[in-house]
Amino acid sequence: MKKRQIPHTYVIVFYIILFCALLTWFIPGGRYQETVDPAGNKVMVYETVESVPQSWQVFAALFDGFVERADIIVFILIIGGAFWIINDSKAFDIGIAGFLRRARRLESNRLIRRLGIENVLLVCIMLLFSLFGAVFGMSEETIAFCLVLVPLAISMGYDSITGVCMVFVAAGLGFAGAILNPFTIGIAQGLAGLPLFSGIEYRIVCWLVINAVGFAWILTYANKVKKNPRLSPVYEEDQYWRDLHGAASPEEAGHTPRVAWVSLLLVAVILLFFSVFYPSTDIRIGNTVFSDLPLVPVLSVLFVGVSVCCLRRTVHYYILNLLFFTIFFLIVGVMGYGWYIMEIATLFFALGLAAGLAAGRSPNELVKLFLDGCKDILSAAMVVGLAGGIIVILRNGMVIDTILHRLAGGMEGLGDVATVEVMYGIQTLINLVIPSGSAKAALTMPIMAPFSELIGLSKQATVMAFQFGDGFTNMITPTSGVLIAVLGVSRIPYDKWFRWAWKFILVLTLLGAILLIPTVLLSMNGF
Numbered sequence: 001m002k003k004r005q006i007p008h009t010y011v012i013v014f015y016i017i018l019f020c021a022l023l024t025w026f027i028p029g030g031r032y033q034e035t036v037d038p039a040g041n042k043v044m045v046y047e048t049v050e051s052v053p054q055s056w057q058v059f060a061a062l063f064d065g066f067v068e069r070a071d072i073i074v075f076i077l078i079i080g081g082a083f084w085i086i087n088d089s090k091a092f093d094i095g096i097a098g099f100l101r102r103a104r105r106l107e108s109n110r111l112i113r114r115l116g117i118e119n120v121l122l123v124c125i126m127l128l129f130s131l132f133g134a135v136f137g138m139s140e141e142t143i144a145f146c147l148v149l150v151p152l153a154i155s156m157g158y159d160s161i162t163g164v165c166m167v168f169v170a171a172g173l174g175f176a177g178a179i180l181n182p183f184t185i186g187i188a189q190g191l192a193g194l195p196l197f198s199g200i201e202y203r204i205v206c207w208l209v210i211n212a213v214g215f216a217w218i219l220t221y222a223n224k225v226k227k228n229p230r231l232s233p234v235y236e237e238d239q240y241w242r243d244l245h246g247a248a249s250p251e252e253a254g255h256t257p258r259v260a261w262v263s264l265l266l267v268a269v270i271l272l273f274f275s276v277f278y279p280s281t282d283i284r285i286g287n288t289v290f291s292d293l294p295l296v297p298v299l300s301v302l303f304v305g306v307s308v309c310c311l312r313r314t315v316h317y318y319i320l321n322l323l324f325f326t327i328f329f330l331i332v333g334v335m336g337y338g339w340y341i342m343e344i345a346t347l348f349f350a351l352g353l354a355a356g357l358a359a360g361r362s363p364n365e366l367v368k369l370f371l372d373g374c375k376d377i378l379s380a381a382m383v384v385g386l387a388g389g390i391i392v393i394l395r396n397g398m399v400i401d402t403i404l405h406r407l408a409g410g411m412e413g414l415g416d417v418a419t420v421e422v423m424y425g426i427q428t429l430i431n432l433v434i435p436s437g438s439a440k441a442a443l444t445m446p447i448m449a450p451f452s453e454l455i456g457l458s459k460q461a462t463v464m465a466f467q468f469g470d471g472f473t474n475m476i477t478p479t480s481g482v483l484i485a486v487l488g489v490s491r492i493p494y495d496k497w498f499r500w501a502w503k504f505i506l507v508l509t510l511l512g513a514i515l516l517i518p519t520v521l522l523s524m525n526g527f
Contacts, residue, residue: 007495008493009383009487009493009494009495010382010383010386012478012494012495013383013386013387013389013390013478013494014386016390016478017058017061017062017386017389017390017393018058020054020390020393020394020397020433021053021054021055021057021058021061021393021397023394023397023399024051024052024053024054024393024394024397024398024399025051025053025054027051027397027399027402027403028048028051028399028402029048029049029050029051029052029397029398029399029402030046030047030048030049030398030399030401030402030405031046031047031049031398031401032044032045032046032047032401032404032405032443032447033045033046033047034446042446043446043450044443044446044447046401046405049398050398051397051398052396052397052398053397054393054396054397057393057396058389058393061389061390061392061393061396062385062386062389064388064389064392065385065386065387065388065389065390065391065392066385066386066388068388068391068392069384069385069387069388069481070385071341071342072140072143072341072384072481072482072485073381073384073385074345075140075143075341075344075345075485076143076377076380076381076384076485076488076489077374077377077378077381078345078348078349079143079144079147079345079348079377079489080147080373080374080376080377080378080380080381080489081349081352081369081370081371081372081373081374081377082348082349082351082352082353082355082370082373083144083147083348083352083373084352084369084370084372084373084374084376085352085353085355085356085359085361085366085369085370085373086319086323086351086352086355087244087373088356088359088361088369089315089316089319089355089356089358089359090316091315091316091317091319091320091323091355092148092151092320094314094316095316095317095320096151096152096155097155099152100155100156103117103121104117106120116223118156118157118158118222118226119219119223121156122162122166122215122218122219122222123215123219125149125166125167125170126165126166126169126170126173126211126215126218127170127211127215128170129142129145129166129167129170129171129174130170130171130173130174130177130207130211131174132171132174132331133170133171133172133173133174133175133178133181134174134175134177134178134179134180134181134207135174135179135180135181135285136180136181136182136285136334136335137175137178137181137182137183137184137437138171138174138175138334139171139175139474139482140340140341140344140482140485141330141334141344142167142168142171142482142486143482143485143486143489144344144348145167145327146163146164146167146168146486146489146490147489148323149163149166149167150163150164150241150490151163151241151244152166153166154238154241154242156226157225157226157229158222158225158226159225159229159232159234159235159238160234160237160238160241160490160491160492161221161225161232161233161234161492161497161500162218162221162222162225163490164486164487164490164492165218165221165222168475168482168483168486169214169218169475170214172471172472172474172475173210173211173214173215173471173508174207174211175437175470175471175474176210176467176468176470176471176472176474176508176512177203177206177207177208177209177210177211177467177471178203178207178467178471179197179200179203179204179207180197180200180285181437182284183437183438184437184438184441184466184467184470184471185197185203185463185467187437187438187441187442187445188441188445188463188466188467189463191441191442191445191446191449192445192449192459192460192462192463193449193459194459194460194463194526195526198460198526199460199463199464199524199525199526199527200526201524201525201526202464202518202519202524202525202526202527203464203467206464206515209511209515210508210511210512210515213507213508213511214504214508217504217507221500233496233499233500234491234492234493234496237491237492237493237496238491240491241491255314255315256311256312256313256314256315256318257315257358257359257360259357259358259360260311260315260318260357260358260359260360261311262357263318263354263355263357263358264304264307264308264311264318264358266354266357267303267307267322267354268300268303268304270350271296271299271300271303271304272300274296274300275296275297275300278296279294279296279297280292280293280294280295281293281294281295281296281332281336281337282336283295283332283335283336284335284336285335293336295332295336296329296332299325299328299329299332302325303321303325306321306325307321307322315358315359318358319355319358319359322351322354322355322358323351323355326347326348326351329347330344330347333347352366352370353366356369377488377489379488380484380485380487380488380489381485381488383484383487383488383494384481384484384485384488387478387479387480387481387484388481390433390478390479391433391434391479394433400430400433400434401443403429403430403433404426404430404443404444404447407422407425407426407429407430408426408447408448408451416455416456416457416520416521417517417520417521419452419455419457420457420461420462420464420465420516420519420520421465421513421516423448423452423462423465423466423469424465424468424469424512424513424516425469426444426469427440427444427465427466427468427469427470428468428469428472428473428509430443430444430469431469431470431473431474431477432473432477432479433477433479434479435473435474435477435479435480435481435482435483437470437471440466440470441466441470444466445462445463445466448462448465448466449462457520458519458520458527460519460526460527461516461519461520461527464515464516464519465516468509468512468515468516469512471512472505472508472509472512473505473509475501475504475505476497476498476501476502476505478494
């Protein structure tokens with residue numbers, strides 16, 4: 001009897017596109033229009049429009065999906081090419097081996113030995129990325145970090161799912177329990193007419209609870225895989241990483257070609273240029289602005305000083321130092337200058353060139369390595385474009401706003417608890433087709449906030465329902481370009497990720513419903 005094959009990720013995405021196209025034949029067309037009421041307030045008014053059933057457009061949607069997701073696709077290709085150059089230098093292998101050797105020395109501490117050094121490392125890394133998600137909405141940036149932490153996780157005896165959890169899921173937990181995220185909380189509260197980042201005290205509590213539950217789930221899974229790696233659903237897929245990052249021998253380290261000093265000199269000149277033009281930086285964290293911080297000059301001086309020390313040891317440490325300071329500059333760029341995909345891709349492209357030059361690669365060799373990296377990661381970029389077609393079909397079919405309108409109409413006459421839970425359910429369902437937090441806030445908050453005010457429900461509770469509904473399902477919906485990109489670069493098939501993640505997301509979703517209850521039953525600051 002022939003064994004039933006699991007559909008390829010591309011096939012699954014295309015089936016979803018066909019299903020969405022089918023919906024456009026049965027759901028009436030509609031849209032929300034922004035108007036101004038007699039009091040001068042902007043309100044969203046629903047109006048029916050002619051249905052636009054989608055048929056042959058499913059093929060055009062594939063093209064349009066690639067166009068809409070072009071930024072993420074190019075980002076993936078550039079990141080893939082840059083990291084392939086770094087992989088060729090063996091800096092990752094030597095760095096990971098050295099890191100794990102030093103980390104295990106900490107086991108001499110009785111407390112750390114009882115907790116487990118691996119557990120401590122996992123929690124520390126996840127806590128860092130959760131903070132990034134909660135404070136400035138880290139999302140697309142996690143794609144690049146997966147190429148670092150997935151190999152680290154496998155070297156520690158875990159699997160690629162654990163590596164993705166260390167960065168993408170951790171940032172997702174922080175995103176869902178957002179504290180100061182300007183892209184979700186900031187926009188939603190602004191549209192609801194609330195003071196910016198008000199109610200932060202309870203959101204901090206929610207962030208702690210969500211992290212506690214999420215981290216416990218991830219650690220339980222990670223320890224199970226460490227005891228028996230074959231229990232991992234991606235054990236076979238992870239052979240790619242085991243082959244790519246084999247055990248590094250100490251003999252591979254210990255040399256520094258002269259051209260590595262040339263690389264340092266060129267990077268130092270570039271940093272000097274930026275230090276002159278950007279001598280101070282304003283960092284915004286929530287409502288607080290830290291003005292005139294000399295971050296670029298300070299980081300530049302630190303980079304040069306540490307790089308000199310690294311080059312005196314081995315070029316591999318210098319390449320790793322390039323990577324670490326790239327991350328520091330990325331954080332400054334995102335929080336201080338509003339960097340997005342284009343700037344981040346440019347930064348990592350420069351990282352790849354500097355690392356390749358330091359490793360003594362010629363221009364032709366750099367081009368070949370970069371193209372090899374692009375080829376290696378092309379399938380991940382392709383699936384992002386294909387998944388973009390899902391949104392195109394629903395939007396062109398004019399059914400997204402109709403679905404929202406029908407769901408919102410079902411809340412009339414419910415009690416406070418039931419109403420906020422229904423709002424949460426609506427936001428969760430909408431997030432399955434519109435994973436962009438800022439776009440969904442712009443669409444739903446002008447509808448939900450006035451409705452909650454009309455029935456006497458706290459608008460802050462409405463924002464919390466939006467926050468939770470926007471966060472959890474980002475980690476499982478195939479319409480999320482970031483999720484699809486993360487799975488692609490990590491070599492995890494979507495169907496295997498879904499089978500692993502759905503119970504986890506269900507637990508988080510139920511947790512969100514529980515955390516919403518105090519927002520309508522208790523008197524809290526900002527509510």
